[in-house]
Amino acid sequence: MRRFTPLRPDPRAWLARANPVAKLCAAAILMAVLFVGSGPITPAIILGAILASLPLTGLSVRTLLARTWPLLVAAFMVGLLNVLLAPARPAGPDLQTGLALGLRLLGVALSGVVALASTDPTDLADSLQQQARLSSRLAMGVLAAVRMLPILATEWQLLGMARRARGVSAGWSPLLAVRLAFGKLLALLVGAVRRATRLALAMDARGFGTAAGRTIARPHSMRMADWGLLLAAAALGTAALWIGAAA
Amino acid sequence: MLLGASGSGKSTLLFGLAGLLEGGESEGQLRIDGHDPRTARDRTGIVFQDPESSLVMARAGDEVAFGLENRSVPAAEIWPRVDEALEMVGFPYGRDRPTDALSGGEQQRLAIAASLALRPGLLLLDEPTANLDPDGARLVRAAVARLVGGGELTMLLVEHRVAESVELVDRLIVLEAGGGVIADGSPAEVFAASGDELATAGIWVPGYPLQIPPRGPRPDTRVLLAADQVTYRFPGEGSLAVGPIDLAVRSSEALAIIGPNGSGKTTLALLLGGLLRPSSGGVSGPNGEPVWSEPADRLARTIGSVFQDPEHQFLMGRVRDELTLSPLQRRSTAVDAAKRAAELMDRLHLGGLAEANPFTLSGGEKRRLSVATALVREPRVLILDEPTFGQDRRTAIELVDLLSAQRDDGSAVCFVTHDLPFAAALADRTLELAR
Numbered sequence: 001m002r003r004f005t006p007l008r009p010d011p012r013a014w015l016a017r018a019n020p021v022a023k024l025c026a027a028a029i030l031m032a033v034l035f036v037g038s039g040p041i042t043p044a045i046i047l048g049a050i051l052a053s054l055p056l057t058g059l060s061v062r063t064l065l066a067r068t069w070p071l072l073v074a075a076f077m078v079g080l081l082n083v084l085l086a087p088a089r090p091a092g093p094d095l096q097t098g099l100a101l102g103l104r105l106l107g108v109a110l111s112g113v114v115a116l117a118s119t120d121p122t123d124l125a126d127s128l129q130q131q132a133r134l135s136s137r138l139a140m141g142v143l144a145a146v147r148m149l150p151i152l153a154t155e156w157q158l159l160g161m162a163r164r165a166r167g168v169s170a171g172w173s174p175l176l177a178v179r180l181a182f183g184k185l186l187a188l189l190v191g192a193v194r195r196a197t198r199l200a201l202a203m204d205a206r207g208f209g210t211a212a213g214r215t216i217a218r219p220h221s222m223r224m225a226d227w228g229l230l231l232a233a234a235a236l237g238t239a240a241l242w243i244g245a246a247a
Numbered sequence: 248m249l250l251g252a253s254g255s256g257k258s259t260l261l262f263g264l265a266g267l268l269e270g271g272e273s274e275g276q277l278r279i280d281g282h283d284p285r286t287a288r289d290r291t292g293i294v295f296q297d298p299e300s301s302l303v304m305a306r307a308g309d310e311v312a313f314g315l316e317n318r319s320v321p322a323a324e325i326w327p328r329v330d331e332a333l334e335m336v337g338f339p340y341g342r343d344r345p346t347d348a349l350s351g352g353e354q355q356r357l358a359i360a361a362s363l364a365l366r367p368g369l370l371l372l373d374e375p376t377a378n379l380d381p382d383g384a385r386l387v388r389a390a391v392a393r394l395v396g397g398g399e400l401t402m403l404l405v406e407h408r409v410a411e412s413v414e415l416v417d418r419l420i421v422l423e424a425g426g427g428v429i430a431d432g433s434p435a436e437v438f439a440a441s442g443d444e445l446a447t448a449g450i451w452v453p454g455y456p457l458q459i460p461p462r463g464p465r466p467d468t469r470v471l472l473a474a475d476q477v478t479y480r481f482p483g484e485g486s487l488a489v490g491p492i493d494l495a496v497r498s499s500e501a502l503a504i505i506g507p508n509g510s511g512k513t514t515l516a517l518l519l520g521g522l523l524r525p526s527s528g529g530v531s532g533p534n535g536e537p538v539w540s541e542p543a544d545r546l547a548r549t550i551g552s553v554f555q556d557p558e559h560q561f562l563m564g565r566v567r568d569e570l571t572l573s574p575l576q577r578r579s580t581a582v583d584a585a586k587r588a589a590e591l592m593d594r595l596h597l598g599g600l601a602e603a604n605p606f607t608l609s610g611g612e613k614r615r616l617s618v619a620t621a622l623v624r625e626p627r628v629l630i631l632d633e634p635t636f637g638q639d640r641r642t643a644i645e646l647v648d649l650l651s652a653q654r655d656d657g658s659a660v661c662f663v664t665h666d667l668p669f670a671a672a673l674a675d676r677t678l679e680l681a682r
Contacts (some may be wrong), residue, residue, distance in 0.1 A: 066483075122306065158559055161517060161522040161523065162560040163562070165546075165547065165552035166547060167546065168572065198297065202301035202303070203303055203313075205265055205293045205362075206292075206365065207314055207318045207365070215320055215321060215322050216322055217316050
């Protein structure tokens with residue numbers, strides 16, 4: 001359940017300090033390259049570069065691994081299934097395609113995870129408003145919602161225990177299991193809506209969404225380093241495509 | 248201070264004054280400095296009951312700055328005003344302190360600071376200490392006392408537990424559902440004139456403690472629930488949330504578990520109730536069986552757990568079904584269950600509500616129903632988490648009567664509480680946990 005709480009990267013790390021929108025754009029560039037490129041070489045180069053940049057993110061490899069292992073497993077399984085289920089060829093199983101698919105999936109996932117995990121959610125919301133001109137209603141609303149996620153996770157566990165306390169369990173009956181899960185989900189939703197209403201009221205009471213212009217307490221800007229990050233991502237993508245095509 | 252029994256409209260009035268009421272029908276007028284409250288929101292600030300669902304931002308300073316940004320305060324003025332507001336409530340940390348690392352009392356202080364930064368003329372406080380442990384409540388009252396000392400601010404406070412906060416206020420107004428203002432004056436005057444009536448109406452009045460019920464005889468008792476070096480550690484965390492604890496609860500005994508927020512009281516209650524698997528050690532029931540591995544149906548007939556939030560335990564669309572659980576029960580004990588349900592509804596004054604939806608009941612009715620859902624299985628051990636939380640005096644009295652009868656009948660009753668007068672009225676023994 002702790003998968004939902006935001007990571008706290010070391011704020012002094014270079015990538016942790018980079019502008020959040022710049023980071024998201026860089027990740028988007030890499031994802032686009034992974035999407036168009038074919039063969040295992042292009043994704044391997046990009047994956048290598050992402051892994052090499054990990055020390056710059058201020059995240060410890062252990063926490064990152066603890067959060068993302070399901071992704072690793074998923075990528076491996078996709079690759080494996082492709083090898084196993086591909087139509088048989090005279091030359092033997094198609095390892096290349098399986099490898100390429102697995103690496104691509106991993107690359108797409110990891111570039112997104114690294115960009116988001118090395119970003120403080122507040123900075124992201126600020127930067128989305130200031131650089132990407134996202135409406136503050138949306139950005140702040142999402143930010144507040146993200147804060148609620150761990151609370152919902154705890155709530156889900158409590159609802160499960162409350163059912164056991166009532167002496168109700170599905171046992172071996174799948175019908176009862178569905179019924180109980182549905183009831184739990186409904187209770188979770190009722191609670192979430194109520195909480196959200198209270199939060200919206202609290203935001204309203206402090207003038208959110210009423211005044212014409214909102215001032216900015218934490219200014220963010222695109223610095224040279226941020227443009228550099230974009231440039232580096234573009235260069236990496238081009239190079240990876242080039243080498244992948246040449247091989 | 249605004250005072251009144253549950254349902255007298257204290258909070259609604261407060262929300263109206265804050266300009267937050269939309270829709271519904273209203274008569275008469277509310278005026279803030281001669282303006283409609285909805286257009287004068289910049290003159291009022293409001294602090295809500297539950298700090299956890301009123302904080303927006305991840306860092307303390309940003310939380311205070313949030314309102315200032317919304318009100319278009321020039322960027323250069325924002326941070327000085329943030330620091331000033333944090334200073335006014337005696338906030339002990341820097342601006343970068345993560346809000347989810349704060350205790351409930353600290354969060355509530357922060358919420359007050361966030362309102363104060365907007366420099367309201369009227370500060371509305373809606374039961375600001377209701378969700379807090381005694382220490383947290385003390386922190387918030389100290390912050391309010393500082394502001395009262397400042398003298399520039401008008402404050403309107405709604406509180407459930409009056410005794411602790413009454414010295415903060417100059418004037419007391421008592422509301423009644425449908426009756427409007429029934430008393431208005433200094434606290435001493437109001438309590439002298441109508442203390443009896445207020446206490447009967449369910450309001451907590453200083454000097455009207457809960458009656459301690461007579462203790463029934465305790466013939467030979469036996470251990471019904473035993474914890475043996477039980478501990479609990481949240482997954483991925485280093486330190487223990489609970490324990491190690493050794494504990495034996497006997498028949499005809501009521502045990503109160505007290506301690507500050509974060510001391511693991513609720514977690515201990517879940518462990519004792521067989522709802523959470525201990526990290527080490529174990530909890531055994533009346534026949535020595537480990538409670539965690541009992542099937543749910545058998546567990547509920549041995550140990551009844553009542554959660555802090557009654558809604559977590561409601562499963563059905565009608566009060567009657569909630570007690571019989573008929574569509575969900577696999578064994579057909581329907582006749583028996585219906586009879587017991589009818590008895591319990593009578594005993595807990597829920598008879599008229601048999602067809603109502605549990606979610607639409609009042610706070611006191613929900614609490615009584617959640618206790619009834621446990622009692623209907625006739626467990627030998629009853630475990631309750633904060634049973635008097637948010638309840639008026641009348642419900643607390645009913646709970647004392649009900650639980651002491653249960654105890655005198657030979658059950659074991661364990662309850663987690665911050666409510667020391669309630670614990671004093673009911674408990675034979677107290678277990679205090681430390682953080």
